Amino acid sequence: MPGLIFKRFLSAIPTLLVLVTAAFFLMRAVPGGPFAGERNLPPQVEQNLLAAYHLDESLGRQYLRYLVNLCKGDLGPSFQYPDYDVAELIAAGLPYSLQLGGLAFLLALALGIPAGVVAARRANTWVDASIMGVSLVGISVPNFVVAPLLVLVFAIYLDWLPAMAVEAGSGMGLRNMVLPVIALALPQIAYIARITRSSMLEVLSAGFITMARARGLSSRRVLWGHALRPALLPVVSYVGPAAAALLTGSVVVETIFGIPGIGRYFVQGAVNRDYTLVMGVVVFYGVLVIAFNLVVDIGYRLIDPRLRRA
């Protein structure tokens, strides 16, 4: 299997290159450059500044330098906060985003999979219809509608939970995380429930399931011991795009709940036209999504033994 990982990694490289190159040329396409906003600089100072940022070199050399820097993890300086590197900002926001996204993902799996299994088990009954109906609502209503509504109801009217995720002095406690994690997880719970249901229905009609029942195994044993494993394959597949969705969703949720994560930096950067920051986050997220797709591939092979050779 290490050979497999290596191969998958190699095939991810063209995608990375496309992403990174697009980001680079977009950066250069903006007229004016990073110092256009500054009041008229004396030509000598401007020349020195350009040299310091290597902006006076040919495009080709700049590109190579950019690639090398990327490999070293250097994403350039932030324009908003010139004292900080983009990489530093990302590193600062990462723990918050990780907590939020990780918990949301676990919640989505913990609620979505059983919901899908139940819906499949009781297919075409009211239980199934209501689970699927609710999940359709979960998918349709955007989380930037749900999140403020949650705050409105639970934080402002009922005052059960805090509205801001990070409170002075106590940091991001568990109580503070409840609303943001729920807001982020809701559409994922819905998607996973739907995928699990339809996949489970397909598996339950397979020959080996009937034969397992024919051997006298109880329905419950057949469901959890035989049907669940292959039924989870599409869910595993979904992990890749789900990771991307969680990242996207986190942008909204972090903004609304004031979580100092990468998503919020991204939005601020976008609004303030901090090109390097925005670009750096895009590259970072792109790498994450590619990494998750690799994890998905490995997961697939773990579940389905028929895929394990070559």
Add this chain to the structure above:
Amino acid sequence: MSTTPVAVTHWRAALARLAENRAAMAAAVVLVLVCLAVLVGPWLVSATSQAVDWDQISTPPSLHNGHLLGTDANGRDLLARMLMGGRISLAVGLLATLVSVLIGVIYGATAGYLGGRVDQLMMRAVDVLYALPFLFLVILLTVYFGRHIMLIFLAIGAINWLDMSRIVRGQAMSLKRQEFVLAAQATGVSSAGILLRHILPNLTGIVVVYATLTVPQVILAESFLSFLGLGVQEPLTSWGSLISEGAREMENAPWMLVYPGLVLGLTLLCLNFLGDGLRDALDPMRDDRRDGT
């Protein structure tokens, strides 16, 4: 989304099946109402979306003060703004979907029909593009090139064609093997001709289904951008911008959040219901049918 080809069925039978799906029919009715409302509504509502009612800033909804859904922090009538915003949201939704359908169908049909290495190359490109976090790239584009409405719907349309192209490709590949295509080839019709006259017309059903499912994704993307403050600029507004304002003012003026949020959620929900219904109607053999047939 599933990429299995949809069985080619008779239109009438499909429409009949759709009519039986009460949820989908209800959704369609609601959608028609919403469309009518945003098209005609702005002329019917007495206030306009820009007029500032200086006496009634941030007032809650009431039947008496002439502002059915209340006003915002600048004294503008919320209902009027929602109707105008609806125009933008729906227009972007439709136009971007059109763009994405156009690209997706042409790309997918060509790849599926030509097959072989061309297809492999084209689909490999799709795989590469799939892995990129598109919404972020769209944001990147808007940051760099400004927030013109044209750019926004072009960019959003350019994200969503991937799914459509995959579905269309699958369908084109199975159509390719049908007899009427072989007959056309045998009589010397060119590839382009076959694509235009034989393949594309038979794709209509499945394209309609996935276009209906694309519209909510696109509206969502535009609302998402607007919510973050990266969407359409003043004086234009969209539901996403309204929700964004509403979120900011929600402690004092919760109606500013609730009404636009409800309308957006409802519209997206109905679009998804309708799209699901269309998908079930056109391909009744799927394993995960929800109505027991």
Add this chain to the structure above:
Amino acid sequence: MSATGPVLQVTGLQVSYGPVHRSTDAVRGLDFELYAGEVLAVVGESGSGKSQTALALLGLLGPGARRRGRMLLEGKSLDELDEAGWTRVRGRRIGLVSQDPGQALNPYLSIGKQMLEMLRWHQGLGGVKAREQAESMLRAVGLTDAPSVLGKYPHELSGGMQQRAVMALALLGEPVVLVADEPTTALDVTTQSQVLALIASLARQSGTAVLLITHDLAVVRGVADRVLVMYGGRVLEQGRTDELFAAAGHPYTAGLIACAPGLTSTPGSLLPSLQGQAPGAGDWPQGCPFHPRCPRRLEKCATSMPVLEQISTTHWRACFNPGSDL
């Protein structure tokens, strides 16, 4: 045949689908008895109702099925069983082997895991004892390299080995009846005879009663003690294998024997075939279901159904016009 009573007794079995006023009848009145240690072959073309019979015997008919008639296993009724009741019967008292071994085994679990699961479920065995039993069962079905097979996944085994594994799994619960639904159809000829020999030895040596469902008369001749010929959801003929092949009592059986390659024809001669095609399940004509294709049909065959009449102690047939030479 055993001197004690039948292990399995089926009377008037009917299976139908769909709304009552427009039902599709798959099985329209099946009676038979199965004794320990014998192989009873159920012969029929597709649509004759034989697979539905197999499912009915294991309580695996789909939710839309209506079953009538009586089924007695070792004297105890199977008719009123609920799902929990069936769970105690399946695998433990009646086992099933079906047509495609590739579909019958869970591709995601190793053979060993699936076997150990059975042992744990039915006999509460675990650990080393379970492994030993599993290995001995594998050897009993002819998979000599048992430890290695236990560790393999289904896709790593050949078709014949898979079918043997399926049989091993079916027998782990030590059932008294084994229903084998077209067990060799998906296999190549050499493997077919090996698997059939295995089935035959099961019956002889362990005393398992085998209900062998097939459309292949060559299979029947090689292995079955008695034969039951089905058509149109009904039994047309029933008797000992040697009796049947010597002198078929029903035109349909005679036709089947005549057009089975290798059984009666001489090489080089034209192979006769039965006229027409068997209709799909539920599309039965009035009267005798075979009459449209029967070379010996009479007027009354189209209007009334002949009943089974005994022509020797072990031979029954249902026909108005079997012919003097039959």
